[in-house]
Amino acid sequence: xxxxxxxxxxxxxxxxxxxxxxxxxxxxxxxxxxxxxxxxxxxxxxxxxxxxxxxxxxxxxxxxxxxxxxxxxxxxxxxxxxxxxxxxxxxxxxxxxxxxxxxxxxxxxxxxxxxxxxxxxxxxxxxxxxxxxxxxxxxxxxxxxxxxxxxxxxxxxxxxxxxxxxxxxxxxxxxxxxxxxxxxxxxxxxxxxxxxxxxxxxxxxxxxxxxxxxxxxxxxxxxxxxxxxxxxxxxxxxxxxxxxxxxxxxxxxxxxxxxxxxxxxxxxxxxxxxxxxxxxxxxxxx
Numbered sequence: 001x002x003x004x005x006x007x008x009x010x011x012x013x014x015x016x017x018x019x020x021x022x023x024x025x026x027x028x029x030x031x032x033x034x035x036x037x038x039x040x041x042x043x044x045x046x047x048x049x050x051x052x053x054x055x056x057x058x059x060x061x062x063x064x065x066x067x068x069x070x071x072x073x074x075x076x077x078x079x080x081x082x083x084x085x086x087x088x089x090x091x092x093x094x095x096x097x098x099x100x101x102x103x104x105x106x107x108x109x110x111x112x113x114x115x116x117x118x119x120x121x122x123x124x125x126x127x128x129x130x131x132x133x134x135x136x137x138x139x140x141x142x143x144x145x146x147x148x149x150x151x152x153x154x155x156x157x158x159x160x161x162x163x164x165x166x167x168x169x170x171x172x173x174x175x176x177x178x179x180x181x182x183x184x185x186x187x188x189x190x191x192x193x194x195x196x197x198x199x200x201x202x203x204x205x206x207x208x209x210x211x212x213x214x215x216x217x218x219x220x221x222x223x224x225x226x227x228x229x230x231x232x233x234x235x236x237x238x239x240x241x242x243x244x245x246x247x248x249x250x251x252x253x254x255x256x257x258x259x260x261x262x263x264x265x266x267x268x269x270x271x272x273x274x275x276x277x278x279x280x281x282x283x284x285x286x
Contacts, residue, residue, distance in 0.1 A: 002020075017057065021058050021065045029068040031051065031055065031068050034072075035073055035081065036076060038051065038076065038078070038081065044078055044080045044081055046081070047084060047085060058090070059090055060090075061090055069085055069091065070145075070173060070175075071175055074148070074175060074176070077148070079113050079145040086143055088108075107128050109142060111142060112124040115146055115147065119273060119274040120147075120273040120274060121147055124267075125153075127268070128263075129263075130260060130266040132264060138158075139156040141153075143173065146272070147274060148176075148177070149172055149177065150176050151171065151173065152170070152172075152173055153168070153169075153185070154168070154170075155167075156169070165244065166244040167243045168219070168241075170239065170240040171225075171227075171239045172226065173227055173228060178227075180224055180225065181219070181220060181240060181272060181273075182272070182274075183220060183240075183271060183272045184216055184218055184219070185270050185271075186215070186268060187214060188267040188268060188269065189211040189212040189213075190258060190267070191211045212258055217242055218242075220277040221277070222277065223235055223237040224236045224237075225239075
């Protein structure tokens with residue numbers, strides 16, 4: 001059906017890609033309704049043929065369509081489906097030079113969310129080709145759904161002023177209710193994987209070496225976190241930003257770090273509590 005519509009639009013010199021991304025169905029785009037009506041009894045981890053077809057005919061996705069995808073998955077509390085779509089190049093395209101530098105075997109980042117019964121959750125990350133991507137785009141964004149909200153964790157570097165300093169930030173995205181956030185990001189030792197350093201720090205067979213301690217980055221605020229695009233009032237903010245302005249901490253995430261594997265995978269764990277912290281902290285490296 002979608003292929004026939006695309007052919008008819010082409011014959012009439014109309015852009016089916018643009019039409020299918022318009023919010024013309026009761027205020028939403030077709031991809032939103034395809035997600036909302038996705039059969040909950042089917043495999044929640046994978047998109048239906050309709051969702052896949054709409055995405056295929058929507059390339060390149062505009063930002064409105066990405067918002068519609070997040071909104072549909074948020075309404076249905078379907079992190080599994082959102083994660084599947086997020087891993088598709090349609091949602092997260094590579095930079096223009098990405099195909100050449102990363103190769104055809106590039107794998108998307110792995111994000112696993114564990115929600116608890118309390119006011120908190122844990123997110124496990126595996127960031128693929130971390131250094132190459134930071135050098136190419138100077139930013140890596142990681143979107144996920146937890147506790148009825150859409151979150152974004154972002155790694156960025158100062159390319160504008162060429163200081164080389166790194167920053168990690170935490171955001172709420174559109175349609176998410178405000179909340180306090182008290183989080184710790186643990187960057188994990190690359191063991192048992194080989195590391196990029198010329199002197200391997202990872203254990204070898206028969207070795208009794210212990211893993212290096214986590215890099216622990218405290219991310220919290222006395223201010224309530226509100227979604228981006230929302231004007232914060234007094235006592236609110238749009239993001240929690242932690243600059244890694246300590247040269248030692250920056251080098252831990254840089255070239256030759258024991259926390260980045262030989263294939264440039266960075267592993268991390270975000271531990272989040274939706275409570276107001278006792279005091280505001282910036283960054284602690286343990």
